[in-house]
Amino acid sequence: MSDSLFNRLGGQEAVDTAVDIFYRKVLSDDRVNYFFDGVDMDKQINKQKGFLTMVFGGPNNYTGKDMREGHKHLVAKGLNDSHVDAIIELLGGTLAELGVAESDIQEVAAIANSVRDDVLDR
Amino acid sequence: MATVNYENKFYLLEDGENVLACLERHNIDYPSSCKSGVCQSCLAQLTSGNIQENWQTGLKETYKAKNYFLPCIAKPTQDIAIKQPGLDETSFPAAINEIIKLSYNVVAVRLTINDLASWIPGQYLNLINENGLIRSYSIANLPIEDGFIELHMKLYPQGLMSNWLKHHAKLNAQVQLRGPIGECFYHNPDKKSFNMILAGTGTGLAPLLGIIRSALKQNHSGNITLLHGGCIDTDLYYQEFLRTLAKNHKNFSYLCCVLKSNGNAIEADISDELKKLLATPENCKAYICGPEVTSKKLKTTAFLAGIASKDIFSDSFII
Numbered sequence: 001m002s003d004s005l006f007n008r009l010g011g012q013e014a015v016d017t018a019v020d021i022f023y024r025k026v027l028s029d030d031r032v033n034y035f036f037d038g039v040d041m042d043k044q045i046n047k048q049k050g051f052l053t054m055v056f057g058g059p060n061n062y063t064g065k066d067m068r069e070g071h072k073h074l075v076a077k078g079l080n081d082s083h084v085d086a087i088i089e090l091l092g093g094t095l096a097e098l099g100v101a102e103s104d105i106q107e108v109a110a111i112a113n114s115v116r117d118d119v120l121d122r
Numbered sequence: 123m124a125t126v127n128y129e130n131k132f133y134l135l136e137d138g139e140n141v142l143a144c145l146e147r148h149n150i151d152y153p154s155s156c157k158s159g160v161c162q163s164c165l166a167q168l169t170s171g172n173i174q175e176n177w178q179t180g181l182k183e184t185y186k187a188k189n190y191f192l193p194c195i196a197k198p199t200q201d202i203a204i205k206q207p208g209l210d211e212t213s214f215p216a217a218i219n220e221i222i223k224l225s226y227n228v229v230a231v232r233l234t235i236n237d238l239a240s241w242i243p244g245q246y247l248n249l250i251n252e253n254g255l256i257r258s259y260s261i262a263n264l265p266i267e268d269g270f271i272e273l274h275m276k277l278y279p280q281g282l283m284s285n286w287l288k289h290h291a292k293l294n295a296q297v298q299l300r301g302p303i304g305e306c307f308y309h310n311p312d313k314k315s316f317n318m319i320l321a322g323t324g325t326g327l328a329p330l331l332g333i334i335r336s337a338l339k340q341n342h343s344g345n346i347t348l349l350h351g352g353c354i355d356t357d358l359y360y361q362e363f364l365r366t367l368a369k370n371h372k373n374f375s376y377l378c379c380v381l382k383s384n385g386n387a388i389e390a391d392i393s394d395e396l397k398k399l400l401a402t403p404e405n406c407k408a409y410i411c412g413p414e415v416t417s418k419k420l421k422t423t424a425f426l427a428g429i430a431s432k433d434i435f436s437d438s439f440i441i
């Protein structure tokens with residue numbers, strides 16, 4: 001297990017460090033931040049921790065069904081490929097800031113990309 | 123389809139419906155307030171069926187062990203039976219000792235209770251009146267020091283607890299208290315030095331005041347800055363006390379602002395003021411309390427200013 005992506009990135013501790021940087025980037029980016037208007041930060045931070053754990057390849061209980069259900073209201077508000085691209089870009093930026101190797105960033109982006117169709121409900 | 127068995131009657135749950143919504147749809151009068159799993163007014167005990175962990179979010183361990191859960195966030199997929207926990211199992215009798223007018227729409231309610239030590243300043247409690255009505259209020263003072271628990275209650279027109287307090291509550295009236303609840307309080311056993319920023323509007327001042335007095339009592343090292351906001355000048359209350367406190371403690375400062383002033387306060391949006399205060403938020407923890415909409419906004423402001431999410435403590439008064 002020691003060479004899994006999640007462990008290589010630093011496990012739960014890395015998730016906890018990355019989540020603030022990542023969510024701050026999301027909230028400051030006009031391409032995506034309006035999807036988060038009026039949401040509660042504590043709840044979002046927890047959700048984002050779940051998301052980061054998943055894309056880091058860590059132990060999580062995300063299912064395709066959850067992904068679909070969890071984003072349906074955003075798809076209705078116009079969530080599309082360009083927003084998923086932006087999120088993956090911000091994720092990459094977060095990891096780069098934390099000094100993660102480019103090859104690992106690519107692997108994280110690939111996992112994030114693999115749930116694109118579930119998130120966009122197609 | 124799953125059913126809820128309550129007081130020997132069976133109620134059919136709709137797809138994705140929570141237990142509280144199901145009871146209400148069948149015109150059952152079950153205690154509730156926030157309907158979002160925060161206030162714990164709807165506390166129930168599962169007497170048969172399987173409990174899910176997320177139904178018990180925020181409950182203390184002894185409650186979890188007794189299969190207590192929050193019906194407003196519980197969405198069972200299998201049959202369950204529930205009952206309302208008895209008052210003697212969960213709450214403690216208290217008496218209304220004093221009611222003091224603090225502003226045109228806020229009163230302080232002072233309660234006496236046998237055991238003052240369990241009620242941590244800044245946490246909230248469930249106040250249960252003689253009709254079984256349950257609402258949450260934050261602890262605004264140092265109960266051990268003062269010999270009573272002080273709550274600040276905003277009086278809402280047509281609010282049920284508000285009206286009870288205005289028209290029916292008498293001095294020495296018996297009430298029940300349950301709790302305390304929540305993570306928003308001063309906790310610094312290692313006596314670390316850090317700066318504290320506390321921001322809130324309206325009766326959001328109540329828990330912040332409890333936290334400030336706790337911190338000062340424990341000789342907090344680091345600056346403590348309170349920012350209290352309101353809509354109009356008269357929304358600001360406790361000003362004399364706070365100004366005196368600031369005079370007597372070098373590391374405490376009191377700031378306030380309102381949206382529309384007639385000259386007695388700074389006119390500003392509290393989020394903007396908070397942003398200014400947090401221009402260089404070094405070694406700083408934020409405490410944010412009050413009505414839901416503003417507290418959400420203030421939390422985000424503090425976070426974007428650079429305060430780590432784990433250093434932001436807050437209670438949203440969800441009505």
Ligand SMILES: Cc1cc2nc3c(=O)[nH]c(=O)nc-3n(C[C@H](O)[C@H](O)[C@H](O)COP(=O)(O)OP(=O)(O)OC[C@H]3O[C@@H](n4cnc5c(N)ncnc54)[C@H](O)[C@@H]3O)c2cc1C
Nearest residue numbers: 257258259260274275276278280281282283284325439440
């Ligand atoms: C964690 C927490 C801590 C809190 N701490 C404090 C505190 O320290 N101080 C404080 O003052 N409050 C606090 N509150 C809020 C408090 O618990 C009550 O919600 C508040 O006092 C209102 O109670 P009420 O019974 O008077 O009004 P409610 O009867 O609950 O009604 C509230 C308002 O909503 C309106 N209303 C009710 N039902 C409807 C409806 N169906 N449609 C439209 N409008 C409706 C009423 O007219 C009224 O104006 C806290 C809440 C939480 C969750």
Ligand code: FES
Nearest residue numbers: 155157162164194
């Ligand atoms: S009504 Fe269920 S927790 Fe508030």
